[in-house]
Amino acid sequence: MAEGMDLLATYNLRMAPGLLAFALCLVLLPRAAIGIRIALYIAIFILVRDAMTPTGLWSFDDLRISFFNNPALLATLGISSVLGVVLIVAVERDMRPLLVWRKGSLVEGAAVGLGAGAVIGLGAASISGLSPLLWDFAPGFILALVILVYGGNLLEEVLFRGYLQGRLEAYVTPVRAALLSGLIFAACHSYLAITVTNGGWPILAFTAIEGIACGFVRMRYGIWAAALTHGTAILLVAMPML
Structure with a gap:
């Protein structure tokens, strides 16, 4: 538990200068500048x-994701x-008004x-x-992983498929908006794939497929359904399997 909380503190301190800079931008930016505000949130x-x-909260092996083995940290x-x-x-x-939570x-949709x-x-x-199912996971790891992937990806879907x-959709057809949201979503993983990790094109290809799928699910059924798509995909690439 202590190790996880120490890691969380390190994580928060590492982000603090950037979060402060973004917060100041949002405070000074007029609320009418919706496009720029969306870009800042992303x-x-x-x-x-x-x-x-x-x-060290996660690591990558090809398209597999391994999260830090601390249920309290993941759930937090x-x-x-x-x-x-x-x-x-x-x-x-x-x-x-940009948030279409549910359609049909x-x-x-579920x-x-x-x-x-x-x-x-x-x-x-x-x-x-x-991957093999490893029995050395801390009790509650799978439940915490579910909370993390669906909670975290709900936030991501609100930003990309919501806002x-x-x-x-105010500028292009719904189909093009779905495609664009998916491709922009993939492009925003360029840093993760190229500069932060060595994941390269497989991460970009995966996120393009995932993002476009979420875009069309959102177009037809809304944000909640798209969040289920996103969360389920990440859960399966992160969960140890037999």
């Missing part, structure tokens, strides 16, 4: 995500992401979201090689 997310690598990160969604939505009142049938995520996640895990895709 940049903040990239900082938060990519700082996980040098602090997931819950913090959900609180981040609540905070952003509360603060950015003028941007709420809730059951159908089925499509989970199914698409399963296809993407199992496909990526199979390409990288299914960004919603904004793009």
Whole structure:
């Protein structure tokens, strides 16, 4: 427990200067500058995500992700992401019309979201090689992993499929907006794939497929379904399997 909290403190201290700079930009920027505000929130997310690598919160092996084996830490990160969604939505009142949470049938959306995520996640895990189920994980690791991937990816989907895709739909067709949100999502993983890790093109290819799929799921069923797609895909590439 202590090791995980020390790591969390190191992670927060590492991000602090960047978070302060972004916060000052958001405070000074008029609320009417919606496009720039969306870009700043996405940049903040990239900082938060990519700082996980040098602090040892996760590591990559091809398309497989290994998270730090501390359930309390993982759950804290997931819950913090959900609180981040609540905070952003509360603060950015003028941007709420961009958030299409649900469209069509809730059951159908959940089925499509989970199914698409399963296809993407199992496909990526199979390409990288299914890992053995390791019994030395701390109790509660799988539950904490579920909290992290669905909480963290809800935040990511609110930014990319909520604000960004919603904004793009004011300028292009819904289909093009879905494609663009997916491709921009992949492009925003360039730093992770090229400068932060040595993942290279496989990470970019995976995130392009994942992002475009989430874009079309959001177009048809809304943000909640897209978050299920994203979270399920990441859960399957991160979970040890038989």
